[in-house]
Amino acid sequence: MPIRAMTGRGAALLALAAVLCSFAASTQASELFVSNEVDDTVTVLDGESYKVLATIPTDQRPRGIVETPDHKAVLVCDGDSSNIDVIDTKTLKVTRKLETGPDPETLAMSPSGDKVYVSNENNALVTVLDYATGKVITQIPVGIEPEGLAVTRNGGSVVVVSESTSMAHFIDTRTWQVVANVLVDTRPRIAEYTPDERYLWVSSEVGGTVSVIDPRSHEIVHTMEFRIPGVDKQYIGPVGVRFTPDGRLAFVALGRANRVAVVDPKTYEVQQYILVGQRPWQLAFSPDHTKLYVANGLTNDVTIIDVSSLRAVKSVPVGRLPWGIAVVP
């Protein structure tokens, strides 16, 4: 998903923070919601002390997790229960469940928050839900094992990647038609627009590459590879992708290579590899973008990277097999 407008340290945030979380004293108050695929829980961490504030039981196999644009709720896909848990960010309780159709793996919201896009992994579908009513608006057939979703800022286009078909499918949200299919390297996982939306990056876990697609021509303009001294090529499996809002840096989680690559999006040069926990999967920024959070699937923790120094500051334990992270200011 494109980066939201940055939330500053302004009075509005202070007021919001005071209302949302009485236990967090800092002006930086924020919370991390981490989906734990095996535990069937979401761990809530305080965004400053990284202490566990709550462990929220979900339905089975929670993976994809996002916050609503108004930050009032966090939505998590429960793959084996075929629904979405809606977590109230104030009470930290599941307040609603949305039916999604079989095996929802991950999800994205429209910029206005009125629609939820869900990838149904077992059914080769994208399900579009009306968030207010929970009703299915439409279902769009795509490739096999659809996973990562990206929505443009104007809400006009949704991209979904299909792991087994190895494609990025571009969906026009006015007609709900697939308008283009771009073959990328094997087992694509995540699609992420650059902040200016001029390019779409698609990570291919088994192919070991990131494809850069021009969303107007639907052509691949560049394919990035990663070389890490001492690490076998087959262990390099790109998954999570995030850009700083100024577009100066990109971060790519490299799965079994246990590192996050720092890439210059202008030159596609890798500046650095940051060692994190094992099998880093999805990434998320703190609201002020000074920290990058990494969910490490095999070490059951979240690594905190300081964005200015590009150093891993610490890792904090969460539940088993952490998959994704949503951050709420």
Added chain:
Amino acid sequence: MTGRCALGASGLLTLALLAGVSQSFGAPAAAGSAAARTFPIVYLREAYPGPGIMPSLLETHPDDLGLAGAQEAEYEINTTGKFLGWHFKLYVVTLPAGADVAARARQMLTGGPEVIVADLRADDLLRLADVPSAKDSLILDMRTDEDSLRQQQCRANVFHILPSQAMRADALAQFLVEKRWTRWFLLQGPTRQDAVYAADVRRSAARYGARIVAARSYDYNPGSLRSDTGYQQIQTQMPLATQVGSDYDVLFVADQTDLFGDYLPYNTFDARPVVGTQGLVATAWTPAFQSYSALQMQHRFKLFAHRDMFERDYGGWLAVRIVGDAVMRGRQTSPDGMRAYLRSDSFLVAGFKGQGLTFRRWDQQLRQPVLLAQPLMVVSMSPQNGFLHPGDTTDTLGFDEPETQCRFAR
């Protein structure tokens, strides 16, 4: 053995097949949607006699073993094909038991070279590969694990999907060495294949620093469990067969035809685990495997075939996926071009093993991590940590380039 497809390939089927061939590699043929080009894949199998009495009733031999995997993959590559203007068609040819494979192959290949997914035993695979008109075909061997086909008997037109016996022995050996269970008792069945596997076990021991401290040959007539007191016979027989003077850590059984290996666990004279062709086995696939998105594959397959997915299904699935990749990703449409592509650095196929799978150029064996599984559980996956290789760590399994005896006569 009657599957869902026509048995004993009649003239009709051959005709259909030839029709598919004639339109395959020339001008794009319009079929179905306006721009879709049809790409034929031949699935060739023989209705071999069933395995007879198996020690366990839980051993199943579905009629569509292997084929269902290929058909699931046909559906999957057509999903991609739909978006790229390709339609793949699997032509299933089932030869009657004892058929003359070479004669049928010659007949089949009159229209030119083909892409053939071979669900054939080793001897029949060679008969197919050696037909002169098959020279320029691409044959994907989805069934065998014989070492000889990857060594002296290798063929330039054949690519092997499933791990060889040597790879399987090495996969187990690495695990045992990692556990420091390095004193092995080798119990070998009566068949020629058992002897080959036993030789692989000895080779693995030498490679990885384990020792064969005892070795014995054994023949046993199965079926005892059918009688009411069968378990008593087995409970007497197996300790006798496994009473050896030397102390060992693990019993390595070489029983490729399932005569007695499954009787061994808990019936050995000493309290020792059983590995090899039974007990803990090395395999490319098991219905119990769920990692690396395999869970989704198991779900998909069950919805499609209404049963569990076994190793040969995985072989068929992977073979057809490889064809799809060669056509749509490699942009190759001739068997010759596809063969070159499969041998190139550009080729890589995903097979739920957490890494891309590629072919070894020296023997055209698919390199892959190998699962170590007991009936209900995957125990581990080899290569094990710490077994290193200057190139690809999966080349620690089986015959590496310096050891190969394969010389492709081209």
